Amino acid sequence: MTTVVDRSGFRTQRLTLSGGERTWTVLGRDHRVVGPAEEYLEYLRVQKASPNTVKSYSRALALWWQYLDVFGLAWDAVTLEDFGSFLTWLRTGDGPAVVALEPGQARFEESTIAVRLRAVLSCYTYHQLNGVDVGRDLYQIAHGRGRNYKPLLEHIARRKGRRRAVIRVRQQRAAAPPTLTPGQIDRICDACARWDDQAHEWRGSVRNRLLWRLLADSGFRLGEALGLQHRDWHTGRGDTPFVEREHPHEVRAKSGYRRLYVSDEVDRLYGEYVWQLCEAGADLVTNDFDASHVFMNLDREPRFAPWKPDSVYDLVERLRRDLAGQVPAGWSPHWFRHNHATALLLSGVPMHVVSRRLGHADVQTTMNTYAHVTEDAELRAVADWTTLTAGWRAATDTAAIGRPC
Structure with a gap:
């Protein structure tokens, strides 16, 4: 087993399963598996998600539980405001007792922050669907027509509206991918x-x-x-x-x-x-x-x-x-x-x-x-x-x- 991330007591841990497959989980301050995170990661494994996806999501969840620990929050009692503060914490790393007078250098790229947020929201959606009273205010029903691309069954989904995350990261338009002549x-x-x-x-x-x-x-x-x-x-x-x-x-x-x-x-x-x-x-x-x-x-x-x-x-x-x-x-x-x-x-x-x-x-x-x-x-x-x-x-x-x- 190899420890990959170790910040403020929470970290991602690489595991080798009985069949030889490699996967990842999240450990807490007590070096035990973080239960809610592991439940969701196991769901990803059952769904045959790529090990790289499990690895990426475990890193995001480790950061989320670090944030909860720093700010003294319970994982099943967070608000929309807490998710917004999570984005600020990802960018700055400042704790609740720190007030920055000048903006510092961002810890992560906005694209990375968006990926981390998506993983956390997905984890909360999973637990909500399994009966845990979390995530109810994370999405809103949208009926807008802002996108040019429409999926195959858009005409069916339009009747009920589509779920859209309330907390989102605005990303710059991606530049053209680099090429060689x-x-x-x-x-x-x-x-x-x-x-x-x-x-x-x-x-x-x-x-x-x-x-x-x-x-x-x-x-x-x-x-x-x-x-x-x-x-x-x-x-x-x-x-x-x-x-x-x-x-x-x-x-x-x-x-x-x-x-x-x-x-x-x-x-x-x-x-x-x-x-x-x-x-x-x-x-x-x-x-x-x-x-x-x-x-x-x-x-x-x-x-x-x-x-x-x-x-x-x-x-x-x-x-x-x-x-x-x-x-x-x-x-x-x-x-x-x-x-x-x-x-x-x-x-x-x-x-x-x-x-x-x-x-x-x-x-x-x-x-x-x-x-x-x-x-x-x-x-x-x-x-x-x-x-x-x-x-x-x-x-x-x-x-x-x-x-x-």
């Missing part, structure tokens, strides 16, 4: 490995180059790519190669099942990488090479163990230094996902198809994140996006990109 992607990949025409072999780390090309080619999140096993990769044999994310093996996949078609270039690079792994003896250290992770440790111990995100970010830091002035200083692996979505949209792929390829649960998420793309013609001037996607044979086939199986 195709040329910048090439520089990052070439800094990892290059093909030597004279020696007819790759120079450098094919594994590193494969990771960046796969992220740019598929729109995978970094965690999804690192969780891939060789059995997930279906190499092309006269048809378009694809990678499928049916099961996360050790980590729950955020987006569930997805089949993503990739380019022949990435598939050939994967073939070269597998050949190098076998030459290094990776196939001899496991009874089932197909069940081993695609991306392995090659330069540090334990050798052939799954490549961890921390090690990838060490690589990112090195590439940032080596390519200073050639690529944006703050680029990260997630930028490749934004690149993928941007390239598809600028190549004319419909929004709903891009949404399925990215694994978004709702097309509205894709629209909110990338709506600027179809409106900004200048993006076409900074990079040849059509060329970038030309190798994705399935990209011209709307059905193939997000075809469910």
Whole structure:
């Protein structure tokens, strides 16, 4: 068990369940589980919520119980005013006896505060539905027509109105997600490995180059790519190669099942990488090479163990230094996902198809994140996006990109 947060006696605690699954809970000053918080977190587990969701919500609830402790409040006797004070406390950290003369630096971003508040409100809604006399004044019934997007059954919900949280955090409009140009992607990949025409072999780390090309080619999140096993990769044999994310093996996949078609270039690079792994003896250290992770440790111990995100970010830091002035200083692996979505949209792929390829649960998420793309013609001037996607044979086939199986 590992303690992650420890402030004023309340903290989140990582647990390993009997089946080997990892989860999170909230401990109090007495080092015991905070009952109301754990009841709600267990509800999330039963509902098959992602471990990352349970982790995030446990952090929010730990902060909430810290706030209750600092201000001497009972969890089942709070008012709307107390929830408003919670937002102020999240921003400043000031206790009830402190009156700030000047505004200080905020402890959390407004987006983080909104997530924390949403978790607390959700916990109180759960307990209200289970008969605890809390949360009655946290929502109001709204009949307004302020939103352009309407869910499928909006015509039914409109008769009764929709619940809307009374306590809300006003967030600034999200900025356009950052992207790399195709040329910048090439520089990052070439800094990892290059093909030597004279020696007819790759120079450098094919594994590193494969990771960046796969992220740019598929729109995978970094965690999804690192969780891939060789059995997930279906190499092309006269048809378009694809990678499928049916099961996360050790980590729950955020987006569930997805089949993503990739380019022949990435598939050939994967073939070269597998050949190098076998030459290094990776196939001899496991009874089932197909069940081993695609991306392995090659330069540090334990050798052939799954490549961890921390090690990838060490690589990112090195590439940032080596390519200073050639690529944006703050680029990260997630930028490749934004690149993928941007390239598809600028190549004319419909929004709903891009949404399925990215694994978004709702097309509205894709629209909110990338709506600027179809409106900004200048993006076409900074990079040849059509060329970038030309190798994705399935990209011209709307059905193939997000075809469910």
